[in-house]
Amino acid sequence: MLSRTRPDPHRRALLAILLSLVAMAPAVRADGPPPPPELAWEGEVPEDLAPVRDRALALCREKLPLLMRHLDSPGWVPPKRAAIRFDASLDIPACASSEGVRLGVKWFRAHPGDIGAAVHELVHVLQAYPAPERTEPGAAVRHTKPDWLVEGIADYLRWVVCCPEPGALPEHFAKRSYRESYRTAAVFLDWIVKRSGPQVLRDWNDALRRGVFHEGLIEASTGKALDPLWAEFQAARP
Numbered sequence: 001m002l003s004r005t006r007p008d009p010h011r012r013a014l015l016a017i018l019l020s021l022v023a024m025a026p027a028v029r030a031d032g033p034p035p036p037p038e039l040a041w042e043g044e045v046p047e048d049l050a051p052v053r054d055r056a057l058a059l060c061r062e063k064l065p066l067l068m069r070h071l072d073s074p075g076w077v078p079p080k081r082a083a084i085r086f087d088a089s090l091d092i093p094a095c096a097s098s099e100g101v102r103l104g105v106k107w108f109r110a111h112p113g114d115i116g117a118a119v120h121e122l123v124h125v126l127q128a129y130p131a132p133e134r135t136e137p138g139a140a141v142r143h144t145k146p147d148w149l150v151e152g153i154a155d156y157l158r159w160v161v162c163c164p165e166p167g168a169l170p171e172h173f174a175k176r177s178y179r180e181s182y183r184t185a186a187v188f189l190d191w192i193v194k195r196s197g198p199q200v201l202r203d204w205n206d207a208l209r210r211g212v213f214h215e216g217l218i219e220a221s222t223g224k225a226l227d228p229l230w231a232e233f234q235a236a237r238p
């Protein structure tokens with residue numbers, strides 16, 4: 001039988017403390033981190049490229065948990081499977097789509113050591129950011145997916161987080177622009193993470209994935225708009 005009693009003031013105080021602790025706790029999904037996609041090799045492998053296949057697949061499998069942690073965002077459902085394959089028709093080193101990673105046969109014959117490119121492309125598979133621009137009837141085009149940032153994150157995770165290599169990254173930026181994307185943007189993002197904390201990239205990744213990223217977020221996260229922030233970076237790394 002339920003008894004109706006007046007709430008105990010001590011219990012109410014304890015409840016208030018517990019509720020405030022819950023509000024302060026970092027967001028954790030009840031179902032835990034999302035499961036990583038299954039990484040599998042698909043398609044033919046030219047005999048001379050079998051060692052590249054083995055090393056690229058092993059590297060991607062080794063780095064996948066780290067990439068998952070960096071690219072996690074609330075409610076994110078990663079793909080169940082990501083295939084890696086060679087593509088003899090590619091005239092670029094590698095590319096990615098929702099189906100997985102394609103590595104250019106011509107490129108890897110000439111550059112068999114460049115297997116970190118597979119990690120860069122795997123980042124794109126996991127990013128799965130929606131279309132670059134969204135329009136609403138009568139509204140201006142919104143740029144929700146800046147190339148320099150998308151490629152910068154992929155190269156930051158490749159060259160800074162997963163596969164650092166001496167001499168691989170540029171060191172002087174006085175005459176460069178973040179719009180060069182890739183490694184230049186990777187060093188810029190590394191500097192931003194060290195300046196403003198790792199949550200910045202998590203927030204931007206989340207906004208990019210939800211299709212709501214806009215440059216104003218950069219100022220909200222760092223206290224400076226993009227161009228003055230770049231100028232501060234250039235002054236620190238001339």
Ligand SMILES: [Zn+2]
Pocket residue numbers: 120121124151154
């Ligand atoms: Zn890329």
